Amino acid sequence: MTQGEDLARLAGLLADRTRATFCLALLDGRAWTANELAAHADVAPSTASEHLTKLLAGGLLVDRRQGRHRYVQLADPEVAQLLEDLTGHLTPTPPRGLKQATAGVAMARARTCYDHLAGRLGVAITDALTERELLDQRDGFGFTPRGLVWLKELGADPVALRTKRPLAKACLDWTERRTHLGGTAGAFLCTRFQDNGWIRRVGTSRAVRLTPEGETALHSLLGIRSL
Amino acid sequence: MTQGEDLARLAGLLADRTRATFCLALLDGRAWTANELAAHADVAPSTASEHLTKLLAGGLLVDRRQGRHRYVQLADPEVAQLLEDLTGHLTPTPPRGLKQATAGVAMARARTCYDHLAGRLGVAITDALTERELLDQRDGFGFTPRGLVWLKELGADPVALRTKRPLAKACLDWTERRTHLGGTAGAFLCTRFQDNGWIRRVGTSRAVRLTPEGETALHSLLGIRSL
DNA sequence: GGAACGTTTCGGCCGGCGCCGAAACGTCGC
DNA sequence: GCGACGTTTCGGCGCCGGCCGAAACGTTCC
Incomplete structure (x- = not known):
């Protein structure tokens, strides 16, 4: 029963155009800054920041702070695998x-x-x-x-x-x-x-x-x- | 770019507690009626009906009408595989x-x-x-x-x-x-x-x-x- | 035909969420 | 110290989406 909630929570992380765009961009394996992602997804930096905290809290991403930059990347190869699985199931x-x-x-x-x-x-x-x-x-x-x-x-x-x-x-x-x-x-x-x-x-x-x-x-x- | 929207749309189908519960229940491979699913997820029949049309439209489910019943099941084994993948990635x-x-x-x-x-x-x-x-x-x-x-x-x-x-x-x-x-x-x-x-x-x-x-x-x- | 039942549509309510801009904070370079 | 810059927090706005109950529809059973 609570399993459904967990699945919904996980899917909810990707159920937003901007967050999904972030994750797909991060599939290249590199670390991106919040600003880069904001520009890439065409949203305000503040919006990007909010999305990143959600993805972080959800365990899909990890971050590394360096000076005034915040580099973010996929949490581990399993997350990347999951994203690959999902994109593979998209109607081409x-x-x-x-x-x-x-x-x-x-x-x-x-x-x-x-x-x-x-x-x-x-x-x-x-x-x-x-x-x-x-x-x-x-x-x-x-x-x-x-x-x-x-x-x-x-x-x-x-x-x-x-x-x-x-x-x-x-x-x-x-x-x-x-x-x-x-x-x-x-x-x-x-x-x-x-x-x-x-x-x-x-x-x-x-x-x-x-x-x-x-x-x-x-x-x-x-x-x-x-x- | 539009790939992100597609992913968000797919994830959005599962990003709801009720719909996620439906899909997990349907993982048993059997065909369920709308009422059974409504009772199982503890929502009103009308609510279940609305969710089912969404899942149908999203291609995750197929339905078979028989008399006054509407049997619904996962669209194909690939969908089942996708759900298995997702549940496997859940934090146990x-x-x-x-x-x-x-x-x-x-x-x-x-x-x-x-x-x-x-x-x-x-x-x-x-x-x-x-x-x-x-x-x-x-x-x-x-x-x-x-x-x-x-x-x-x-x-x-x-x-x-x-x-x-x-x-x-x-x-x-x-x-x-x-x-x-x-x-x-x-x-x-x-x-x-x-x-x-x-x-x-x-x-x-x-x-x-x-x-x-x-x-x-x-x-x-x-x-x-x-x- | 009439009652029971499964399902669907519709209106309406409510909460949540994504978005932005403004302002604040921290860091870097001069 | 000061300005530039990347980032974050906070209000506030608007909208979308989930939920329900009531009512309508279609089928089945008697």
Whole structure:
């Protein structure tokens, strides 16, 4: 009985245009300031502040105060997963206009899913890892011993990756309808690729673009030719 | 941008105590009448009617009119999956009182998840199917040729099970945090078990109880001893 | 036909919520 | 210290949405 109230409370957090826009923006995994979000959702800063306190209190977001700024981001990967689930269940509205259409194409090709890679790029990497027996999807979803070595060779710190959050996690992709690699390993690969200049963010969106260097690197590293 | 509005609209459907209670009740997979739901959520019939039209319009529910009754149920298994996802993300509130506690134990042991079996029973069946190589979880999630024969021997109609909805689908269990069998095959097993008198509903809840006949049947059929 | 029953529509009430602008607070840089 | 800036608090406004009871509609049962 009280379960219904809890569900209503959770849904209520997202049942507002402005708050929903905030959360979707935060799905890029970055920390935003209150002002940025206000501008993005086209509301007054004071309004944004009120919404943020609600989302904070609801446990969907966490904040980090730095000087006169207040950075806010999704509370944890589970929240991101929840949002991905929800957006996946939306009735797909056909894109209006060329701009949105090309943006959709870029997102489908490669994007970040909270803190790891998704889209065709994310799936391709996951497939390649599985094919080379670095990742094992047969029982559970985890790295093989050889896969762990591979991660280490890429510069991963085995200790840093051993947290409460699972190393590898299957994350469902709503454009590909396939699973791709999440977890701390997925996050590591995403930041590593970015640091190496293999991928670059497209504008301020969640879409990313594979650089020429990234293309050759992916080919030599995992045998991925093109998307 | 409009994506935020869509998400808000979807969440808004569940952002009401009464509507959330309706949806959670409908998670048992059965069709309820408007009056039953009104009584269950403790609101006037007229209020329930208004909520139902909203949920209908929102695509979460479908209705079937029969005489002077209006039966309503979840629109499709995807909606059920969405609701399961959401409830799984709720902060688990400790049960208050002995009644709720025992109810929780029964639910954890065996329950229906929309139209198939979940809880320890559901997971045990899925594990047994996998172990006997009737179900294959290695790539994708599907029945092996031998598994299809097994289903047929249980009385499944191969034609009836071949619909747009997948035969086997991995469904995440929020008490066990493991996957169990959904899809048309999962639904078939659930109704078959019920028809055979192997399981019986506990009161009007989603919890089910394994009958003595069911216990011996599960042992001979899949080697499952006890939960 | 008439009574009982499930359902729906309508009006009206009430509370809550999102929004803004103004003002206050804190921090940073000069 | 002072101004600029990001953020928050507070009133106040307006509207939307949930709730009910009364009445109407349709079906079923007798």
